Amino acid sequence: MTRNASSVVLRESEVEIEAIRAQGAGGQNVNKVSNAVHLRFDIRASSLPEAVKARLLRMSDHRISADGVVVIKAQSHRSLEMNREDALARLRAMIVAAADVPRPRRPTKATHGSKQRRLSGKARRGRVKALRGRVDE
Numbered sequence: 001m002t003r004n005a006s007s008v009v010l011r012e013s014e015v016e017i018e019a020i021r022a023q024g025a026g027g028q029n030v031n032k033v034s035n036a037v038h039l040r041f042d043i044r045a046s047s048l049p050e051a052v053k054a055r056l057l058r059m060s061d062h063r064i065s066a067d068g069v070v071v072i073k074a075q076s077h078r079s080l081e082m083n084r085e086d087a088l089a090r091l092r093a094m095i096v097a098a099a100d101v102p103r104p105r106r107p108t109k110a111t112h113g114s115k116q117r118r119l120s121g122k123a124r125r126g127r128v129k130a131l132r133g134r135v136d137e
Contacts, residue, residue, distance in 0.1 A: 039087040
């Protein structure tokens with residue numbers, strides 16, 4: 001985590017959590033208990049810094065809709081509270097990843113030796129191809 005990532009605060013009031021029924025086998029409880037969690041977080045309406053919002057919206061993540069809403073489904077645990085914590089942890093991880101500012105790339109110059117190696121390799125390859133011509137008797 002960088003200094004920018006630690007300063008980002010996620011407000012619980014901006015996160016909408018809904019209890020739903022989990023998929024898959026569940027025995028007798030499958031039709032009675034809603035243990036899975038759907039978490040919805042609207043990026044544009046949040047109080048995150050504008051730079052973090054922009055990086056979040058640019059992320060190519062299937063959990064971010066075209067409207068800018070993050071939808072996370074958590075159903076790996078048997079208890080509703082653990083699934084809720086799991087969904088919030090995944091949202092925090094996504095926000096921390098977006099808050100981390102990438103270092104700008106500094107372009108470098110090719111060395112004289114690397115240019116010479118490239119050109120000699122090209123010349124060698126050209127000679128090999130020139131020898132592939134038609135054979136005259």
